Amino acid sequence: MAKTAQLIVDGKTYELPIIVGTEDEVGIEIGELLEKTGTITLDPGYKNTGATKSAITFLDGDKGILRYRGYSIEELAEKSNFLEVAYLLIFGELPMKDQLEKFSNDIKTHTLVHEDTRKILDGFPSTSHPMGVLASMFCAQTAFYPESLDPNRSAEGVYLSIVRSLAKMPTFAAWSYKNAMGHPVNYPDNRLDYCSRFLKMLYSLPAEEYEVDPVVAGALDKLLILHADHEQNCSTSTVRMVGSSKASIYSSISAGINALWGPLHGGANQEVILMLEQIKKDGGDTEKWINRAKDKNSGFRLMGFGHRVYKNFDPRAKIIKKAADDILKKLGVNDPVLEIAMKLEEVALRDPYFIERKLYPNVDFYSGIIYRALGIPVDMFTVMFAIGRLPGWIAQWKEMRENKEPIGRPRQIYVGQKLRKFTTIEKR
Numbered sequence: 001m002a003k004t005a006q007l008i009v010d011g012k013t014y015e016l017p018i019i020v021g022t023e024d025e026v027g028i029e030i031g032e033l034l035e036k037t038g039t040i041t042l043d044p045g046y047k048n049t050g051a052t053k054s055a056i057t058f059l060d061g062d063k064g065i066l067r068y069r070g071y072s073i074e075e076l077a078e079k080s081n082f083l084e085v086a087y088l089l090i091f092g093e094l095p096m097k098d099q100l101e102k103f104s105n106d107i108k109t110h111t112l113v114h115e116d117t118r119k120i121l122d123g124f125p126s127t128s129h130p131m132g133v134l135a136s137m138f139c140a141q142t143a144f145y146p147e148s149l150d151p152n153r154s155a156e157g158v159y160l161s162i163v164r165s166l167a168k169m170p171t172f173a174a175w176s177y178k179n180a181m182g183h184p185v186n187y188p189d190n191r192l193d194y195c196s197r198f199l200k201m202l203y204s205l206p207a208e209e210y211e212v213d214p215v216v217a218g219a220l221d222k223l224l225i226l227h228a229d230h231e232q233n234c235s236t237s238t239v240r241m242v243g244s245s246k247a248s249i250y251s252s253i254s255a256g257i258n259a260l261w262g263p264l265h266g267g268a269n270q271e272v273i274l275m276l277e278q279i280k281k282d283g284g285d286t287e288k289w290i291n292r293a294k295d296k297n298s299g300f301r302l303m304g305f306g307h308r309v310y311k312n313f314d315p316r317a318k319i320i321k322k323a324a325d326d327i328l329k330k331l332g333v334n335d336p337v338l339e340i341a342m343k344l345e346e347v348a349l350r351d352p353y354f355i356e357r358k359l360y361p362n363v364d365f366y367s368g369i370i371y372r373a374l375g376i377p378v379d380m381f382t383v384m385f386a387i388g389r390l391p392g393w394i395a396q397w398k399e400m401r402e403n404k405e406p407i408g409r410p411r412q413i414y415v416g417q418k419l420r421k422f423t424t425i426e427k428r
Contacts, residue, residue, distance in 0.1 A: 003018040004017055004018060005018055005028045007033075009037045009039055014033075017029040019053075023058050027050045046410075051240070051408070052400065054396070055092070055399070056068070056089060056229060056396060057069075057089075057231045061312075062311050064313045065315065066230075068085065069092060071088070073315055073316060073319070076088075077225050077226060077319045078319075080225065082221045083166075085228055086228065087103050089229055089395040090395045090398060103163075107167040108190040111190060111197070112188065113168050113171055117137060120140055121133065121137065121179055121185070124179055126179060126182045129180075130173075130177055130179070130180050130379055130380050130383045131260075131382050131383055134172050134386060137175070138165075138169070139251055142250045145164065148249060148250060158249075158398070162249070162394055162398070165250070165394060166394070169386070169387055170198035170201065170387060171187075171188055173198065174202045175201075176380075177377075177380050180377070180379065184206060186200065186204045187201070188201055193217070194221070195220045196212040196217045213331075215326055219323035219324075219327050222319065222323050223320060223384075226319060226363055227316075227363075227385055228389065229392025230309075230392065234262070235257075235259040236256065238259040239252045239259075239396055240252075240400045241408040242255040242256075243397045244405055249394070249397055252393075253397070256393045260386055260389065266385045266386070267382055268364035269304070269365075269367045269368035269371065269381045270368070273368050273371075273372055274303075276341055276344075277337055279340050286344055286347065289302075289344075290351070302344065302348070303365075304362055304364045304365030305362065305365065306357070307362045311358060313358065314363050317363050320363055321361070327370055328373055331373055333373045338373060341365070341368075341369050348360065348361055349361070367384075367385075368381065
């Protein structure tokens, strides 16, 4: 017999079905609540509201679990690569060898962008934030591929849009960086793999071609895997919401990029570096700032420690810590800011105050360290996040589309003025 929950409104009892997920997550189905009871739920920020049923990502914050399509993030980071994980997220299964080769080659075929896109880029001053440039260039692809606007596009057409999105994102990201630097843009070298191709576009100068370090490319590939999807967060929910209107994949992902731009979402690793620079400017006394973090009245908190979802530990942080250590060792970076980061990490991992409160370094802490070591400006950190999150956005957009989900239309409780009589300006 199906389980139900009971809701009592004005003395009348209503039966509501209970939905149980494959990992025993329990939800109360309220799709007909308004029709049955004349009431709605109020849940600011949707913290307790399931907006969809999804088969893509499972996350258990209490136990520190993150899985893509049933595969643990630990195993994927160790044994897979970014494009293989992208295929898994988007199409539901790990690819066979020939499928992955085709997918990779299809992406290589579309890494170049229409030259008219250069005109759009040239319209942005060098002071433009790279995320704004990235979102604009991505959305502009609807103009170059107007067929993507067809809500009833064939499966082959959707696949082409998916491939184009994955292929062009690194090009747009590298160009947004070059625009900020005032440098001429580089074109993709399709002899290289996905991450190496991006790094070469990012760092090559007219008189100096960047030689990709495999340690750096490998660490970036791992970092992109860790960021590839994270269930129904702000940007992902935005992509699904915009896509529910049958908007194109380019418009939907552009909206996700803008949502990620916010400092409460994708800007966390940037906040880590700004905090470290603040500590350095103050003299670099980490013990002083540790004590401030422990003082509830100080108003200061350590950025990059703890996580609003993971109540135990961030499983991604354990993986990326090694990559951060490898990069620092390989590059031999001598940076006072990163030295402060290492001191903070050491304290947080052994101090009872942080251990008892489970305030462990999270993925934003280590990704900030990696990007800093690579010489990537803080304004580009969120762009790097967007490259990694793209497969998840695509998978979520595709799933929403295939499930024929209805257009998103949240309700509200109105708390404004009741009906008032209009008076002319002379009588006010």
